[in-house]
Amino acid sequence: MTTPSSPELPVESSWQDDLVDRSYRTYKARINTAVRLRVRNHVWNTVLISATTSSAIAGIALVADSKLFGEQGSTIFAAMSVLVLAASLVVTGKNYEGRSRDMFDNYRKIQRLSAKAEMLVKQKNRLSKLVNHRSILEINRELEKLFDDYQDLLDASENHTPSDHKSKKTSGRPRSKFYLKSGVKPAVQQETTADQQCSEGASDFGKRMEPRVQDFITYGPLILLAPSSAVLLKIFFWAF
Incomplete structure (x- = not known):
C-alpha cells in the first residue's frame, strides 16, 4: 500500500532569486557612488585650500611689491579670490561629504538585506x-517583507549613476541558482529585439x-592646482 505523496510547493521563485541578485548589485553600485562622492569631496577641498592659500600669500607679496605679477596683478588676484x-x-551646495x-x-543597509x-x-x-510547507511559507513572508524594505531603501537615498552600476566592481558574482538551474534569463538580461539592438548600438558610444x-x-578639478603652484613658485623665487 502506497501513501499519497505530499503536494509540493514551488521551491525556487524567480522574484526571490532576483531580489538577491538585484540587492547585491545595488549595494555594490552604491559602494562605487559613495567612493566617488568621497573622492570628489577630497579633490575639491584640496583645490580650494591650495587656491585660498596661494591667493593669501600672493596678496601679502603684492603689499611688498605691487608689480610682482604685472600691472594688473592686484586686479587678477582680487578676481581670483x-x-x-x-x-x-x-561645492558646499553639492554637499559631497x-x-x-x-x-x-x-x-x-542594502548589503545586510x-x-x-x-x-x-x-x-x-x-x-x-x-x-x-509551514516553514517555507514563513520564509516566503519574510522575503516579501525584505522586498518591501528593499524598495524603501531605494527611495531613502539618491540613486547611483549608470556608470556606478556598470562598473567592473559590481560584476563577478555568479547568477542565483534559479537562473543557473532553469536556464531562465533575468529581466535585466532578456534578449532584445532588432530595433532595440540598433538603438543600443547608436547609444553605445555614449x-x-x-x-x-x-x-x-x-579628478578634473586637480588641473586647477597648476595656477596655484605657479603662483607659489614665482613667489618663492622672488623671495629667495
Whole structure:
C-alpha cells in the first residue's frame, strides 16, 4: 500500500532569486557612488585650500611689491579670490561629504538585506527537501517583507549613476541558482529585439564615454592646482 505523496510547493521563485541578485548589485553600485562622492569631496577641498592659500600669500607679496605679477596683478588676484569664494559656495551646495556618508549608510543597509535574503533563499531550498510547507511559507513572508524594505531603501537615498552600476566592481558574482538551474534569463538580461539592438548600438558610444566623463568630473578639478603652484613658485623665487 502506497501513501499519497505530499503536494509540493514551488521551491525556487524567480522574484526571490532576483531580489538577491538585484540587492547585491545595488549595494555594490552604491559602494562605487559613495567612493566617488568621497573622492570628489577630497579633490575639491584640496583645490580650494591650495587656491585660498596661494591667493593669501600672493596678496601679502603684492603689499611688498605691487608689480610682482604685472600691472594688473592686484586686479587678477582680487578676481581670483571672488572665483574661489564662488567655487567654495558651489561645492558646499553639492554637499559631497554628506551625500557620501548617506550613500555609505544606505549601501550598508542594502548589503545586510541582500545577505539576509540570500540566507533565507538557501534555507528555503534546504527545507524544500523535507517538504516543510509551514516553514517555507514563513520564509516566503519574510522575503516579501525584505522586498518591501528593499524598495524603501531605494527611495531613502539618491540613486547611483549608470556608470556606478556598470562598473567592473559590481560584476563577478555568479547568477542565483534559479537562473543557473532553469536556464531562465533575468529581466535585466532578456534578449532584445532588432530595433532595440540598433538603438543600443547608436547609444553605445555614449555608454562607453559615461565612465570617462564621471572620472573627468571627479579628478578634473586637480588641473586647477597648476595656477596655484605657479603662483607659489614665482613667489618663492622672488623671495629667495
